[in-house]
Amino acid sequence: MSKAKELYYEKLGISREVLAFGEQIVESLRDRFAAIDDTAECNQLKVIQAMQENRVSEACLYGTTGYGYNDIGRDTLEGVYATTFHTESALVRPQIACGTHALAITLAGLLRPGDELLSPVGKPYDTLEEVIGIRPSEGSLAEYGITYRQVELLSDGTFDYEAIQKAIGPKTRMVTIQRSKGYLTRPTFSVAQIGELIAFVKSIKPDVICMVDNCYGEFVETIEPTDVGADIMAGSLIKNPGGGLAPVGGYVVGKEELVNRVAYRLTSPGLGKEVGATLGVNTAFYQGFFLAPTVVAGALKGAIFAANIYEKLGFKVIPNGSESRHDIIQAVEFGKPEAVIAFCKGIQAAAPVDSFVTPEPWDMPGYDSQVIMAAGAFVQGSSIELSADGPIKPPYAVYFQGGLTWEHAKLGILKSLQSLIDERIVTL
Ligand SMILES: *Cc1c(COP(=O)(O)O)cnc(C)c1O
Numbered sequence: 001m002s003k004a005k006e007l008y009y010e011k012l013g014i015s016r017e018v019l020a021f022g023e024q025i026v027e028s029l030r031d032r033f034a035a036i037d038d039t040a041e042c043n044q045l046k047v048i049q050a051m052q053e054n055r056v057s058e059a060c061l062y063g064t065t066g067y068g069y070n071d072i073g074r075d076t077l078e079g080v081y082a083t084t085f086h087t088e089s090a091l092v093r094p095q096i097a098c099g100t101h102a103l104a105i106t107l108a109g110l111l112r113p114g115d116e117l118l119s120p121v122g123k124p125y126d127t128l129e130e131v132i133g134i135r136p137s138e139g140s141l142a143e144y145g146i147t148y149r150q151v152e153l154l155s156d157g158t159f160d161y162e163a164i165q166k167a168i169g170p171k172t173r174m175v176t177i178q179r180s181k182g183y184l185t186r187p188t189f190s191v192a193q194i195g196e197l198i199a200f201v202k203s204i205k206p207d208v209i210c211m212v213d214n215c216y217g218e219f220v221e222t223i224e225p226t227d228v229g230a231d232i233m234a235g236s237l238i239k240n241p242g243g244g245l246a247p248v249g250g251y252v253v254g255k256e257e258l259v260n261r262v263a264y265r266l267t268s269p270g271l272g273k274e275v276g277a278t279l280g281v282n283t284a285f286y287q288g289f290f291l292a293p294t295v296v297a298g299a300l301k302g303a304i305f306a307a308n309i310y311e312k313l314g315f316k317v318i319p320n321g322s323e324s325r326h327d328i329i330q331a332v333e334f335g336k337p338e339a340v341i342a343f344c345k346g347i348q349a350a351a352p353v354d355s356f357v358t359p360e361p362w363d364m365p366g367y368d369s370q371v372i373m374a375a376g377a378f379v380q381g382s383s384i385e386l387s388a389d390g391p392i393k394p395p396y397a398v399y400f401q402g403g404l405t406w407e408h409a410k411l412g413i414l415k416s417l418q419s420l421i422d423e424r425i426v427t428l
Helices: 003-011 016-028 030-053 072-084 099-110 126-132 161-167 191-204 256-266 282-312 337-349 406-422
Strands: 089-093 116-119 147-150 172-178 209-213 232-236 250-254 316-318 330-333 371-375 387-391 397-401
Touching: 003 016, 016 030, 016 282, 016 406, 030 072, 030 282, 072 089, 072 250, 072 282, 089 256, 099 126, 099 172, 099 209, 099 232, 099 250, 099 256, 161 191, 172 191, 191 209, 232 256, 250 256, 282 316, 282 330, 282 397, 282 406, 337 371, 337 387, 337 397, 337 406
Parallel strands: 116 147, 116 172, 172 209, 209 232
Antiparallel strands: 089 250, 232 250, 316 330, 330 397, 371 387, 387 397
């Protein structure tokens, strides 16, 4: 390692011992990093090809105001998303407030009173419980007479095909499949696994709509759920596809007829995709999507680096150090609250923004325990940027994701380790 690099690590509070430990891990990951770079290269080409095919021009970078009629930047960007994800249509909008909103309008746009929604992969993401009405909530699908059924995964994290077959009935209109584990400890599904599940569902009931929650999954592989049969798929622009530059937004891609119905829910019946000004966000949306394959590669390297560091130190890491990856989330089980807190302090201390603040556990609305969060992001709540959070309850696990660059993710993980060592929780 160069003297200059060592000096800056020292200035940032990383001891020689921690640095040497980290370098040894990086050395052991060369082949995996090369495979990630290869995926990023493929996805970069995919995005550039989509931009060229849709004839993105300088005029696309300007925005509209008011109704946003004939917003060429918006319409062309939706073409770029559709081409990239190999779908007929796309809805990519700053008016979609977050990932939950993208998923909520997809469900509400496609389901009607009397329909049933099925999750064949166990419990969905926390915020979806209120959207569906699993936890009673105002405005939920349940209030509109839409019922819900769930089939748990088998104990090894695979699909319970027998129970899924039984759960599909005459009312089943839609199936929702969450790719990423979110804050659960089940495995994240590969795109191939999702394809098998969709094929199975369609073999029982061909006209059921298969939707995928693709949050945290975009560009991790060279194919996406829409390449293996998903009819519609949604995600957040302050995660992977925004590339860290999108300041807000969400997307929905899929069959044209379905995307149109979602658009009627987002804006208004009759108006659909025709309205929705982009104000000044188009450049950030295009540029973020262009950078997303590389940004996701950096975040993935960070996740694998963290897994291998903490696995070597004897902690349980999910996924483990050598497993293949299908999202950018890494969980580390520390078994004690002090360790979760020290880890998050380290991540915070590595941030480009707010590095000087100390994160503390607090009573976050909607959670049944205190939660600690570390983030020093350019975009509020952006979790494609380096961030970590942990509920203060057993098994005292911390969930870690993001990093706009591999170099920043690496610094964050080294800082977390340094923090655990300084607090005498871990010794090398
Ligand atoms: C983040 C996430 C969501 C919700 O996204 P928000 O932007 O936080 O509303 C939904 N599902 C999964 C799997 C997620 O990771």
